[in-house]
Amino acid sequence: MPIVVKNLTHIYMPGTPFQSVALQDVNWTIEDGEFWGLIGHTGSGKSTLIQHLNGLLKPTSGEVIIDGVNINERGVNLREIRQKVGLVFQYPEHQLFEETVEKDVAFGPKNMDLPEEEIGRRVREALELVGLNYSEIKDRSPFELSGGQMRRVAIAGVLAMKPKVLILDEPTVGLDPRGRDEILREIVRLRERQNITVILVSHSMEDIAKLVDKIAVMHRGRMVDSGTPREIFRNYEGLSSIGLDIPQITHLMLRLKHQGKDVSTEVLTVEEAEAEILRAARRKGRA
Amino acid sequence: MREITIGQYIPGNSVIHRLDPRTKILITFAFMVLLFVIDDFTGYAFPAVFIIVASLLSGISLKYMIRGLRPLVVIILLTFVLNLFMIKGRVIYEVGPLDITYEGLHQGVFMVLRLVMLIVGTSLLTLTTSPITLTDGIESLLKPFSRVGVPAHELAMMMTIALRFIPTLMEETDKIMKAQMARGADFSSGNIVKRAKSLVPLLVPLFISAFRRADDLAMAMESRCYRGGENRTRMKQLRMTYADLVAFIATGLLAAGSLASRFIW
Numbered sequence: 404m405p406i407v408v409k410n411l412t413h414i415y416m417p418g419t420p421f422q423s424v425a426l427q428d429v430n431w432t433i434e435d436g437e438f439w440g441l442i443g444h445t446g447s448g449k450s451t452l453i454q455h456l457n458g459l460l461k462p463t464s465g466e467v468i469i470d471g472v473n474i475n476e477r478g479v480n481l482r483e484i485r486q487k488v489g490l491v492f493q494y495p496e497h498q499l500f501e502e503t504v505e506k507d508v509a510f511g512p513k514n515m516d517l518p519e520e521e522i523g524r525r526v527r528e529a530l531e532l533v534g535l536n537y538s539e540i541k542d543r544s545p546f547e548l549s550g551g552q553m554r555r556v557a558i559a560g561v562l563a564m565k566p567k568v569l570i571l572d573e574p575t576v577g578l579d580p581r582g583r584d585e586i587l588r589e590i591v592r593l594r595e596r597q598n599i600t601v602i603l604v605s606h607s608m609e610d611i612a613k614l615v616d617k618i619a620v621m622h623r624g625r626m627v628d629s630g631t632p633r634e635i636f637r638n639y640e641g642l643s644s645i646g647l648d649i650p651q652i653t654h655l656m657l658r659l660k661h662q663g664k665d666v667s668t669e670v671l672t673v674e675e676a677e678a679e680i681l682r683a684a685r686r687k688g689r690a
Numbered sequence: 691m692r693e694i695t696i697g698q699y700i701p702g703n704s705v706i707h708r709l710d711p712r713t714k715i716l717i718t719f720a721f722m723v724l725l726f727v728i729d730d731f732t733g734y735a736f737p738a739v740f741i742i743v744a745s746l747l748s749g750i751s752l753k754y755m756i757r758g759l760r761p762l763v764v765i766i767l768l769t770f771v772l773n774l775f776m777i778k779g780r781v782i783y784e785v786g787p788l789d790i791t792y793e794g795l796h797q798g799v800f801m802v803l804r805l806v807m808l809i810v811g812t813s814l815l816t817l818t819t820s821p822i823t824l825t826d827g828i829e830s831l832l833k834p835f836s837r838v839g840v841p842a843h844e845l846a847m848m849m850t851i852a853l854r855f856i857p858t859l860m861e862e863t864d865k866i867m868k869a870q871m872a873r874g875a876d877f878s879s880g881n882i883v884k885r886a887k888s889l890v891p892l893l894v895p896l897f898i899s900a901f902r903r904a905d906d907l908a909m910a911m912e913s914r915c916y917r918g919g920e921n922r923t924r925m926k927q928l929r930m931t932y933a934d935l936v937a938f939i940a941t942g943l944l945a946a947g948s949l950a951s952r953f954i955w
Contacts, residue, residue, distance in 0.1 A: 420700050420754070459868050482874050490872040498869040500894035510891065514874030546898075560873060 404470040404487060404567045404600070406433040406456055411465035413451055425451040427624040428465070433568070438594060439602045440611035440632070443621030444646040449604050450493075452621065453570050456602070457488035486515055489566030493573045495557035496550065504530070504548075504556050505541040511564040522563075529563035530556070532596075534589050551582035558586075562593070568600040569593070575610065587614065612636065612650045612671035620647070633669050652676045698758075699820050705933060706748035706818045711827025713934040717941045718815045725804055725811070728948050734800075736948035737807055740940075741814065748818050755810050755817065766805055773798035821853035823926075830928055843919025851907070859900065866895045 408431040415423050426448045433439060433456075443449045454460040455467050458474040458481045467474045469484050492498070501507035505526055512522045527537045533555040540548075545556050558574065571590065575583040587610060594601050605611050611618060611632065618635040620628040622645040628635060636642070636649045639657065643649075656668045656676060666683045670676045701707075706714075721737065728734055745752050759766070779793030816824070829846035836842045867877065870891045877888055 420750075454868065457872060459871060482876070485872050485874060490869075492865065492869045492872070495869065497899060498866055498873075498891075498895050500891045510870075510875075511873035514876070564873065 404435060406431075406470075406488070406568065406600075407466075407468040408432070408452075408455070409466040409468070411452075411455060411462050411467060413448075413455070413460060414463045415451075417463065425624055426455075429624075429626045431619060431626060431629070433600060433602065435600060436598055437600055438614065438616045439600075440615035440618045441602055441604045441621065442606070442608070442611060442618060442647060447621040447645075448624040449621050450572060451624075453490065453572060453602065453604060456568070456570060457485045457490050459485075459490070482514070486511075486564050487566055488568045488570065489561040489564055491558050491561050491569070491571045491574060493576060494554075495561075495574075496545075496553035498560075499545040499553060499557055502544060503542050504545050507545050507556060508560045508563050511560055515564060525563045525565065526559075529559040532562055532589065532593055533559045534585060535559070551578055551585070554578065554582075554586065555589075566599065568602070570602040570604070572604045573606065574603070575605070575607070583610075590614070608636075608648055608650045609652075612653075620645075632671055636671060637669065698817065700750055700817050701820070702749055702818065704747055704749045704818070706744060706814075708933065709818075709937055710928055710930050710934050711819050711823045712831055712928060713930065713937050714815050714819055715824075715827050715831060717937060718812055720941055720945065721811050722808060724945055724948060725808055728952075730952060731800070731803075732951045733948040734803055734807070736944050736951070737811070740944050741807060741811055744814055745810075748814065750814075750817055752810075755813055758813050759806065759809055762805075762809060766802055769805060770798045770802050773801050822850060825850045825853070826924075826926070826928060843922075847919075855900075855903070858903070859896070862899055863892065863896060866892055866899075 408429055411426055411429040411431075412424070413426040415421070415425055429448075429452060431452075441449050441453070451460065455462060455474075456469070458467075458469070458479070461475060469488060472479060472484065474481070474484065499507050501510065508526045508529055509522050512525050517525070526541075530537045530540065535552065535555055540552075540556075545553060548556065554574070558571075561569070569590075574590070575586050578586065590601060590603070591614060593599070603611065603615060615632065618629065618632055619626055620635060620642070627645065628638070628641070636653055639649050639653075650671055652673050652675075653668065653670055656666055656670045656679070659666050659680075660668050664683060665686065666679055670679050721740070725737060728737070742752065745755060774790055774794045775788045777791055777794035777797050778789075779791035781789045782792050782795070783790040819827070825846045828849070829842050832840055832842035832845065867875075871877070875888060875891055877885070877892070879885075880888070
């Protein structure tokens, strides 16, 4: 189920003194099963862009084609599109509203008019996918859970619709390190098990470098770059000129290189760095 | 929701923007009274010119202000139609059992003009005055009444807070609505009962966040030792300038002119 974005431009409040161009001529193709990271400074248009991917916003000009369906066409079934493309907003726990966790997670599937047993099965499955114990948590109020648990319940609410593409807008913001690692681990596991396409919006270059296959970089409403993490993070000057950074560990390798050490700077994780430094040390020892 | 321009502030640095908020409030008030005192068309030429000049000075296009009338079109039309048919007098046209009279037409057009000028004139105040300065102005104008028990500072503070949170809550509504729509919620179809029910997933989170924000704000104010208006000084003092004097004189001339026109013509 590929998503194709063609020459997408979006203007907020056109024709008023508050008019602002949020997206300008964005082109992007997302193939099945890819894991994308979307990075960019605050206000670069990331949120506007992802809201086009499930038809919450319509392009001012240009096209968004989801699974062969152009969302601009008249009579498009947006509900169906939103079921295929699950979108988890920032702070998704703010959208919880039901009396029990079970009912809240069931909201999405219920809107799809599924039979009762199917809804029940999906709720159980979704809660277990995000690492919660179904029978323990299903009858509790979502408002008495911890922050991390609330967020997982909210993510489960989207997963229960069995989307083929999952978009997560800063899923780890405001969580403690443990909660963050758990959520990210579950996203990876989810992708392995269900083989879905994932788009992760994040400010953490470490998380992005560790997880994704491809990165798209947004700056002032334009997509200025896209490619593999290695390609993207090679361009340190370019990234820092638009207010973005490279992973800390890549910084370290750059510093070592500057000091004259013979190491590769195309390193994105601590594990890779360890191997690379050991290799360099061994080479030196031999010489 | 974003289409509503009444009560919206457009930042700027024009002469009108820089006027003291008290001046603008008093003039708007006088302007409103005047609109109700004037009772002939020639008299209305003066406030019309006044509005046009003021909007030119403010740098906000008249077109934008008139767009603000859109949500009120129904009321304006209703006023016109009611006046048109209800007033007895010289019949100029008959539509079935209803008569259109010369007096009715006259009165209808007159009332529409009055409404339009009332709305455009008052929106000029909010368009050129930030909510914070506006409440500062109101507080300052109410101060003399605090001796007779009007809680001027508290009223102004409540208004500031309410105004401050309108955009925040609108944004929040938009966000929650989208989040629920992403889960297949439908806010715009079905009968009344179904629609009212569909609002639950929107209103519950909205109320929760409003209460949480109120709580946070109260905590933040208290931790900075806020305790009402006593002995508070201001960072921005309100001060009348030469421009304010000119504005008052212009308003005086406007009133004199429009009232005198009645006797001249």
